[in-house]
Amino acid sequence: MTTGGTRRERARDPYALLHGSTAFHVAHYDLDLTYRVRTNRLTGTATLRIRTREILTELRLDLVGLAVTKVQVAGATLARHQHRAGRLVLQLADEVAAETVLTVTVRYGGRPGPIPSPWGPVGWEELEDGVVVASQPTGAPTWFPCNDRPADKATYRTAVTAENPYRVVAHGVLVDRRVRGSSTTWVYEELHPTASYLATVQIGRYAEILLASVPVPQRAVLPAHLVPLARRRLAEHGAMMAAFSTLFGPYPFPSYTVVVTADELEIPLEAQSLSIFGANHLAPTRGDERLIPHELAHQWFGNSVSVASWQHLWLNEGFACYAEWLWSEASGGKSADSLARLWHTRLAGLPQDLVLADPGPAHVFDDRVYKRGALTLHALRGALGDDAFFALVRAWTKEHADLSVTTTEFRGHCAAHATAVGGASLALTVATLLAGWLDSPLLPAPTKRPAGRAR
Ligand SMILES: [Zn+2]
The missing domain is CATH 2.60.40.1730 (tricorn interacting facor f3 domain)
Known part of the structure; x- marks a missing residue:
């Protein structure tokens, strides 16, 4: 047939x-x-x-x-x-x-x-x-x-x-x-x-609470018995939304909802204008805080700006993973640079047989796609400097809002911004850098960048 x-x-x-x-x-x-x-x-x-x-x-x-x-x-x-x-x-x-x-x-x-x-x-x-x-x-x-x-x-x-x-x-x-x-x-x-x-x-038998109201209403929908815990665990949600709106550009949808199920879930997952977590992800001792910024960041990267094919998933997961590091940095935790070093060391100990721009259908959700994707963005930030890097990111979310993108389009976007900031030589540096991170299975050397903090 x-x-x-x-x-x-x-x-x-x-x-x-x-x-x-x-x-x-x-x-x-x-x-x-x-x-x-x-x-x-x-x-x-x-x-x-x-x-x-x-x-x-x-x-x-x-x-x-x-x-x-x-x-x-x-x-x-x-x-x-x-x-x-x-x-x-x-x-x-x-x-x-x-x-x-x-x-x-x-x-x-x-x-x-x-x-x-x-x-x-x-x-x-x-x-x-x-x-x-x-x-x-x-x-x-x-x-x-x-x-x-x-x-x-x-x-x-x-x-x-x-x-x-x-x-x-x-x-x-x-x-x-x-x-x-x-x-x-x-x-x-x-x-x-x-x-x-x-x-x-x-x-579900859910209650609804308001976490923050600016720039859009952010709600949690969850079993009533989890409300006090959620209020504590999601207390900084408004600050997180504000930080990401500054770094990534305006939040792309009219609202955001965090759904927490009474059941435990293996992994949280993003949907359009909402994310789904299991009760276990709110538990204070698990170290799952990073998942909250990760899923929120998908509203920009994945949901508003979508991948044209699963091949390009690093564009969703690299940004979402990098958002974890950026929020850590913005909220007084480890800097993105120290997290990048940590993950570079860990990836260096894993098999180097995955090409980020074309990982193969079986490996699109491999954790290396996530972490190497974030390291690629960190390397790009190092080459461009903070002002140019975040301007590039905001232009990316603005120009491709509600649309679908490919890795080739991202390279073109980076080339145009690098040229505007530093001429042909910076464009060449960025193209070479992206080729190393995206097209070769070998892990490039860690990024050397001044230890600044994201603005
Ligand atoms: Zn994700």
Whole structure:
């Protein structure tokens, strides 16, 4: 059932992880979901506004583990649909031209659950008493039909009806909340283009507290018994947001929410305008403080400025990891420079067989991608100086807000800034530096830079 076009597409990008299609773009998802926590039963209607990018006779959406009951297409004639092996294939009666707008409506349902991935289970997952959705990289199709590529960013309206004791949090802004009998419908609107893996629903018996209100409301949504602990552990959230807004540019979304589940989670994860932590990540003795700035930084790096393909993940994780070091520095802890030295020494003791710009699909989430990515940025900062480096970062988040980027674009961005600051010779220095960090498996020598502090 694989078309030649799809085969070519997969051959072009081995990092697509067998998800998504470049043949069309989903501009908007309208998701109408009803969920029963007690029985883990989901029924949904997804309406997708699609624009074709090439002449096509079929559309292939990703949807895993749920049964499709009805499919309708407006803008073309649907001949038949087939749902097999995680792909919902809509066969059209006639060829459809490129740039055609189609509306696809899919009714579906079942008992959603996470799917295995080389990085552990991802997607919709039942908690002891609620739901967590953590989809990176391929879990989005566990709860809605989608074009599951990080570069195919769309706006969303997500309506979820759930039993009354539960609070539902989705990405975007809460625009409506209607109580009907024993259930409530929560409606969230996401106006920022969002990658499918960053779309999310969180359900639990949660309270909500305000952590800070400037420059945008920062909230925590969590079980009531964790509120006092969260108030202590997240006391500096407003200061962290202020520091990052200065270093990285304005926070890109209208709000930020920290969801803390009653359950323990292995790792925290970012979603659009929110992050999900387990109760264990707030524990005072674990040393997980670094994860809070890490996930917040993803709102700039990963969520607003997204990767065009998983190949370029170092651009998300390198910045998020570097943000941990910057916050340590800004909050009176170890300087970024001393953390960079520490991690350089540790990486020097590990196998040097990973190329940051092209780590291979199996190694995109290797911890060396994170730490070497941060070291690359620290080296760039050393070469440019603080003023030019942070100006470069702010220009990066501004020029590529709501868009998707590649490593090549980052190199071009750095070349332009280096030229503006120090002419051709600095541009050459920066290009050589980036080549050493990004293209060779060998670890470059540690950065020599004056021990300044980020402003
Ligand atoms: Zn991360």
